[in-house]
Amino acid sequence: MVKISDVARHAGVSPSTVSYVLSGKRSISDQTRRRVMDSIRALGYRPHAGARALASNRSNVIALVVPLRSGIHVPIVMQMVIAAVTTARTYDHDVLLLTQDEGVGGLERVAGSALVDAILVMDVEMHDVRLPVLRSLDRPSVLIGFPADPSGLTCIDWDFEAAGAACAEHLADLGHREIALIGAPPAVYERGTGFAERTKAGFQRAAAERGVHAVVRPCDPEHARETAADLLRDHPGLTGIAVHNEPAVEPLLTAFRASGRRIPDDLSVIAIGPDDLAARLELTSISIPAEELGRQAVALLMDKLNGDQAPGATLLPSRLVARSSTPAA
Amino acid sequence: MVKISDVARHAGVSPSTVSYVLSGKRSISDQTRRRVMDSIRALGYRPHAGARALASNRSNVIALVVPLRSGIHVPIVMQMVIAAVTTARTYDHDVLLLTQDEGVGGLERVAGSALVDAILVMDVEMHDVRLPVLRSLDRPSVLIGFPADPSGLTCIDWDFEAAGAACAEHLADLGHREIALIGAPPAVYERGTGFAERTKAGFQRAAAERGVHAVVRPCDPEHARETAADLLRDHPGLTGIAVHNEPAVEPLLTAFRASGRRIPDDLSVIAIGPDDLAARLELTSISIPAEELGRQAVALLMDKLNGDQAPGATLLPSRLVARSSTPAA
DNA sequence: AAAAGCCGTGGGAGCGCTCCCAGATTCCGG
DNA sequence: CCGGAATCTGGGAGCGCTCCCACGGCTTTT
Numbered sequence: 001m002v003k004i005s006d007v008a009r010h011a012g013v014s015p016s017t018v019s020y021v022l023s024g025k026r027s028i029s030d031q032t033r034r035r036v037m038d039s040i041r042a043l044g045y046r047p048h049a050g051a052r053a054l055a056s057n058r059s060n061v062i063a064l065v066v067p068l069r070s071g072i073h074v075p076i077v078m079q080m081v082i083a084a085v086t087t088a089r090t091y092d093h094d095v096l097l098l099t100q101d102e103g104v105g106g107l108e109r110v111a112g113s114a115l116v117d118a119i120l121v122m123d124v125e126m127h128d129v130r131l132p133v134l135r136s137l138d139r140p141s142v143l144i145g146f147p148a149d150p151s152g153l154t155c156i157d158w159d160f161e162a163a164g165a166a167c168a169e170h171l172a173d174l175g176h177r178e179i180a181l182i183g184a185p186p187a188v189y190e191r192g193t194g195f196a197e198r199t200k201a202g203f204q205r206a207a208a209e210r211g212v213h214a215v216v217r218p219c220d221p222e223h224a225r226e227t228a229a230d231l232l233r234d235h236p237g238l239t240g241i242a243v244h245n246e247p248a249v250e251p252l253l254t255a256f257r258a259s260g261r262r263i264p265d266d267l268s269v270i271a272i273g274p275d276d277l278a279a280r281l282e283l284t285s286i287s288i289p290a291e292e293l294g295r296q297a298v299a300l301l302m303d304k305l306n307g308d309q310a311p312g313a314t315l316l317p318s319r320l321v322a323r324s325s326t327p328a329a
Numbered sequence: 330m331v332k333i334s335d336v337a338r339h340a341g342v343s344p345s346t347v348s349y350v351l352s353g354k355r356s357i358s359d360q361t362r363r364r365v366m367d368s369i370r371a372l373g374y375r376p377h378a379g380a381r382a383l384a385s386n387r388s389n390v391i392a393l394v395v396p397l398r399s400g401i402h403v404p405i406v407m408q409m410v411i412a413a414v415t416t417a418r419t420y421d422h423d424v425l426l427l428t429q430d431e432g433v434g435g436l437e438r439v440a441g442s443a444l445v446d447a448i449l450v451m452d453v454e455m456h457d458v459r460l461p462v463l464r465s466l467d468r469p470s471v472l473i474g475f476p477a478d479p480s481g482l483t484c485i486d487w488d489f490e491a492a493g494a495a496c497a498e499h500l501a502d503l504g505h506r507e508i509a510l511i512g513a514p515p516a517v518y519e520r521g522t523g524f525a526e527r528t529k530a531g532f533q534r535a536a537a538e539r540g541v542h543a544v545v546r547p548c549d550p551e552h553a554r555e556t557a558a559d560l561l562r563d564h565p566g567l568t569g570i571a572v573h574n575e576p577a578v579e580p581l582l583t584a585f586r587a588s589g590r591r592i593p594d595d596l597s598v599i600a601i602g603p604d605d606l607a608a609r610l611e612l613t614s615i616s617i618p619a620e621e622l623g624r625q626a627v628a629l630l631m632d633k634l635n636g637d638q639a640p641g642a643t644l645l646p647s648r649l650v651a652r653s654s655t656p657a658a
Numbered sequence: 659a660a661a662a663g664c665c666g667t668g669g670g671a672g673c674g675c676t677c678c679c680a681g682a683t684t685c686c687g688g
Numbered sequence: 689c690c691g692g693a694a695t696c697t698g699g700g701a702g703c704g705c706t707c708c709c710a711c712g713g714c715t716t717t718t
Binding site: 001044046047048049050051052053054059061064066068074075077078081082085086089094095096097098099101102108109110112113114115222250254280 | 330373375376377378379380381382383388390393395397403404406407410411414415418423424425426427428430431437438439441442443444551579583609
């Protein structure tokens with residue numbers, strides 16, 4: 001293995017100079033820098049990560065805790081994970097994967113052993129048991145999702161409230177008087193996950209403001225057919241529907257059509273979710289940019305690692321893209 | 330930070346003894362062990378990962394390279410990733426995530442800097458550019474998927490050839506004389522990915538052996554409707570179909586029904602893929618156990634890390650589960 | 659002309675752990 | 689009672705890097 005002293009000898013400088021060339025923590029003459037870099041390349045030198053971590057107290061690795069529970073759409077998670085890894089690399093950091101089920105112990109382990117410098121937690125619950133640990137840990141963390149009490153934590157999420165409101169407003173603007181929001185599976189609501197509630201709240205608030213009648217239903221993708229049938233039976237006057245449940249979108253559309261409703265003639269539909277699905281189905285959609293969230297979350301984490309003050313709460317705006325499923329009357 | 334010498338002092342032993350208690354690399358009297366363990370708990374000691382890596386030349390971290398290209402079904406990837414992480418933990422290892430697009434450089438980086446002890450590569454191509462690097466690296470690796478030349482490498486995958494053959498045989502056994510395999514998107518075939526070709530080969534071989542007429546079509550899920558229509562037009566006598574394309578399954582079923590074919594009355598259907606989807610749709614299926622693959626791959630990697638000889642090739646059997654979509658005639 | 663400031667570099671302690679080399683103790687058979 | 693084996697423990701060098709402390713040479717100030 002090539003070590004820093006080998007490079008130093010080869011370049012005719014001291015090891016500390018090589019270190020400084022690499023870290024940029026003090027000025028080095030152009031000539032020296034060039035000689036050192038040449039030696040590094042010539043010898044194929046790579047700093048030993050462990051030695052570096054030991055001496056500098058920085059591992060240049062961040063932990064990413066991924067959820068593995070039901071009711072969360074896997075492709076979105078994957079997109080965020082990829083975005084997080086890619087972004088971390090631009091900051092010269094790597095990503096260590098932890099699963100939700102390692103729980104509190106996992107966080108304490110990777111932080112306590114100095115395996116990671118910081119922690120990114122996806123899919124935070126309202127009353128997440130990990131919150132106290134994250135607050136007390138000596139390492140910065142960023143949460144994707146908002147718990148009930150975000151004090152002392154840095155959180156980021158999509159602005160679901162605004163997304164829900166945008167749906168209701170869009171439908172109201174188009175003249176619909178009776179609208180529905182089909183949301184996440186019941187399990188998600190029961191778990192008290194914030195995003196589902198916030199979408200609902202925004203939807204209902206905006207509907208109320210516009211004097212539009214609004215109903216909200218959870219939906220298990222496996223039982224999309226029943227959900228759709230029940231909804232249309234209970235509310236025959238329904239003409240506008242927002243779906244906040246990625247995997248249920250296609251089954252629901254099928255079910256609506258099976259119930260004799262034409263889209264968009266009888267029923268206008270908005271999807272809240274990734275743009276690609278909506279684009280393919282020609283649905284008006286509120287896009288929730290997964291990559292953007294992953295990217296920003298890592299950026300926040302890096303800010304905190306640099307000792308910068310990070311905002312406690314960040315809400316990413318969503319964007320309504322009108323397509324053929326919600327035509328103007 | 331609590332360090333090993335703090336524990337040693339607290340327990341009245343030497344640091345080396347603490348180290349040996351933790352590693353188990355030499356015998357320790359029960360009494361001493363207990364005292365040391367008590368001190369560790371009392372002080373909340375956690376070995377510093379970097380120091381450990383430096384001194385022992387082992388980081389206890391493995392790299393996992395995840396694909397991010399099109400044509401691979403994301404939930405399957407995620408299942409394998411989760412399984413890999415979970416399994417690695419049972420071996421006291423963590424998982425560092427790398428993306429495909431870091432390419433060769435990424436592998437050299439994490440291996441050269443001793444960030445990871447071993448490498449697990451998902452979604453290997455036939456003529457993968459990373460193969461030479463993996464062969465020359467001083468760290469063990471395991472590939473998920475088989476390249477054209479697997480010599481000198483440890484590879485594991487599902488037995489797609491057998492899966493394809495099982496489909497043809499099952500259909501032939503039920504009396505079908507004209508059958509089709511609807512496969513991965515064209516891009517996957519063009520890329521020369523092994524699994525698509527192998528399924529095809531098994532399907533065709535078994536069909537030939539049974540004297541059954543077989544056709545194979547790639548299929549882009551976005552154009553499932555057209556694929557289905559074309560296929561039924563070109564081969565009106567078709568009565569048995571195998572689908573090896575997870576996201577296309579539902580669109581295809583819809584398309585078949587739209588073409589006036591009843592399932593299973595007019596058309597028997599087998600799905601090759603995760604069991605949950607097939608079970609929900611009541612389809613006969615050949616299940617490809619994603620978790621199992623992730624688990625086994627990590628197990629192989631750990632064997633190699635321990636210096637054990639690992640088999641060069643491992644093929645995981647798939648299992649045919651008969652459901653209502655392929656009734657006996 | 660001496661003092662003060664600046665820039666570029668070297669020396670080397672120390673980060674926390676592992677594991678080689680010994681040393682101490684106990685146990686056994688002869 | 690002794691030699692040797694077996695069992696358990698301690699000491700401490702060394703892993704490869706970072707970063708504090710110095711230092712020499714040069715320029716600018718007093």
